[in-house]
Amino acid sequence: MKRWLVAVLLVALAIAALAVASVWLRGGREAARHSAAERMQCLPAVIDGSPRSGMVWVAGGVLTMGDTFYPEEGPLREVSVDGFWMDRTEVTNAEFAEFVAATNYITVAERAVDTARHPGLPPDMQKPGAVVFVMPNDVNGTGDISQWWQYIPGANWRHPGGPDTSIEARENFPVTAIAYEDALAYARWKGRALPTEAQWEWAAREAKPGAAPDRTQPREANTWQGLFPVINEAEDGFVGIAPVGCFEPNALGLYDMIGNLWEWTADEYESAPAARVIKGGSWLCAPNYCLRYRPGARQPQEEDLATTHLGFRTVLAAPAP
Ligand SMILES: [Ca+2]
Numbered sequence: 001m002k003r004w005l006v007a008v009l010l011v012a013l014a015i016a017a018l019a020v021a022s023v024w025l026r027g028g029r030e031a032a033r034h035s036a037a038e039r040m041q042c043l044p045a046v047i048d049g050s051p052r053s054g055m056v057w058v059a060g061g062v063l064t065m066g067d068t069f070y071p072e073e074g075p076l077r078e079v080s081v082d083g084f085w086m087d088r089t090e091v092t093n094a095e096f097a098e099f100v101a102a103t104n105y106i107t108v109a110e111r112a113v114d115t116a117r118h119p120g121l122p123p124d125m126q127k128p129g130a131v132v133f134v135m136p137n138d139v140n141g142t143g144d145i146s147q148w149w150q151y152i153p154g155a156n157w158r159h160p161g162g163p164d165t166s167i168e169a170r171e172n173f174p175v176t177a178i179a180y181e182d183a184l185a186y187a188r189w190k191g192r193a194l195p196t197e198a199q200w201e202w203a204a205r206e207a208k209p210g211a212a213p214d215r216t217q218p219r220e221a222n223t224w225q226g227l228f229p230v231i232n233e234a235e236d237g238f239v240g241i242a243p244v245g246c247f248e249p250n251a252l253g254l255y256d257m258i259g260n261l262w263e264w265t266a267d268e269y270e271s272a273p274a275a276r277v278i279k280g281g282s283w284l285c286a287p288n289y290c291l292r293y294r295p296g297a298r299q300p301q302e303e304d305l306a307t308t309h310l311g312f313r314t315v316l317a318a319p320a321p
């Protein structure tokens with residue numbers, strides 16, 4: 001055998017050995033996430049034709065709601081929740097597309113902006129669009145969120161990053177750029193509702209009362225590893241939004257309650273006008289910023305502002321299985 005051929009074979013063997021070692025070191029599931037350039041599907045879609053297709057049962061109980069990390073989470077209070085059904089994943093682009101095809105629904109981000117409701121908007125924000133995360137090269141502290149959030153005319157659920165982007169081949173990703181009334185319209189079309197904050201939090205706590213507050217960054221969730229917003233280490237396998245169901249579900253069989261996208265709830269936010277409570281944190285939540293990957297965390301969101309770190313899931317009041 002020629003000497004150069006031996007050398008090539010040795011190099012190839014060394015690369016293969018390194019790859020095997022890397023898979024072994026990371027563990028199967030995590031390595032699988034890293035191996036593909038971008039995963040487009042993690043969970044097979046459930047289509048069984050029943051009214052509760054793709055939903056799981058959440059038994060009722062009494063929950064100690066809230067947390068004590070950020071001021072808006074307290075005080076801790078006991079709340080009783082009846083049993084209900086809940087979508088096991090965030091609503092996907094495919095599911096939302098089905099709704100739009102059946103109803104010709106036009107989302108808030110695609111409609112003319114109500115400038116009477118929002119006087120004094122800068123010219124770009126008077127055009128239909130959504131707020132999009134754009135990773136900055138550098139920031140001057142994290143006080144000014146406009147360093148990484150940009151209002152992009154033409155951004156909407158079909159074009160989540162702006163007019164030049166699309167959801168082609170992203171059927172299994174959660175739908176984004178959804179305003180509150182869009183989420184509500186979808187839920188009503190399905191004969192369902194949006195979860196209350198208490199329902200959402202109870203489900204995120206796996207229907208277990210009195211769970212100890214855990215502030216560690218979860219491993220089984222799409223969050224942000226590294227210094228937000230300038231270093232995205234993506235140790236969880238996802239630089240951006242993940243398809244639904246790529247991480248282990250919670251004990252009830254619910255996926256991505258924590259992380260991936262924030263989720264709308266039906267509750268008005270008590271101290272912000274025309275805002276609702278959103279829950280669960282997103283792929284943008286990091287230990288140094290927005291430590292909100294916890295069931296008790298919450299944030300206000302203006303009802304008519306579509307953003308690309310926010311989606312939703314639905315609930316259904318129906319008898320237990
Ligand atoms: Ca991530």
Ligand SMILES: [Ca+2]
Pocket residue numbers: 090256257258259260261262263280281
């Ligand atoms: Ca989520």
